[in-house]
Amino acid sequence: MSLLAKSLTLSGRRLVAASVRHHSLTTELIENMDKKATWDRFYAESSNKTTTFKNFEWFFGFDAVRDFIMPLLQTESHPDALLQVLDMGCGTSALGPCIFRHSAHPVQVTCADISPIAVRLMQEHVRAKAIQPHNLCSQLEFVELDCTQLHRHYGCNSVDLIVDKGTTDALLRSKEGRGKASLVLKQCLKVLRSSGSVLQFSDEDPDARLLWLETEAQEPGVMAADVGVQEVGELRGMSYYCYQVTPRPIA
């Protein structure tokens, strides 16, 4: 079994164990993780199973990745500037709300997902919980957005940090998602400020992901980027990585 097939199967198994024990949904999810309908069905079935809301976390939660995210939320030159943070493909994860809650620097956290069901669940949850930010100027919003079209929500050079926990992985692993993954990365580089970064949290091996990122993030005369990787750690026998992509001025 290839590494991709193995990790895909493991992700699928984990997903099932964590939420829905339903074979047809598992198969549908794994092959169609680029489709809105798949995720609508997933979040609807997950929420129908329980009366109390519970965040669903792909791979792991905020605590596992906070040391990769929080150091990027500082600007010495403009200490009061509201930093724009996007959780891309947020689902019902607590990642965005945790950034909002813990950032000492003022942040505008936008949690965006293609599934209106996930967005509505998060809006209702946050309203009910009334989460308080560390910095009173910080803001938190949830929006339904297809991230292949980030330019509809953001202007060029307007975002400071994009976090992506499992979203690019989901696209890359779908039967018809590779083109969308590439489009999403290009859109990220377009809307990011020159000082900004995308962090992709993934279980894909660096041999494959670095090559993909380095290829997709360069377009002669149009865009260029620096790509790096750090290990997040090992969980249930799987290694996880943080891929950082930073726009580079075009020569």
Ligand SMILES: C[S@@+](CC[C@H](N)C(=O)[O-])C[C@H]1O[C@@H](n2cnc3c(N)ncnc32)[C@H](O)[C@@H]1O
């Ligand atoms: C693997 S889940 C990860 C969810 C969440 N980030 C987490 O850590 O639990 C992938 C998420 O990407 C969303 N998604 C898929 N395609 C998308 C797109 N084109 N634009 C925005 N969100 C998308 C799905 O609805 C789903 O919530």
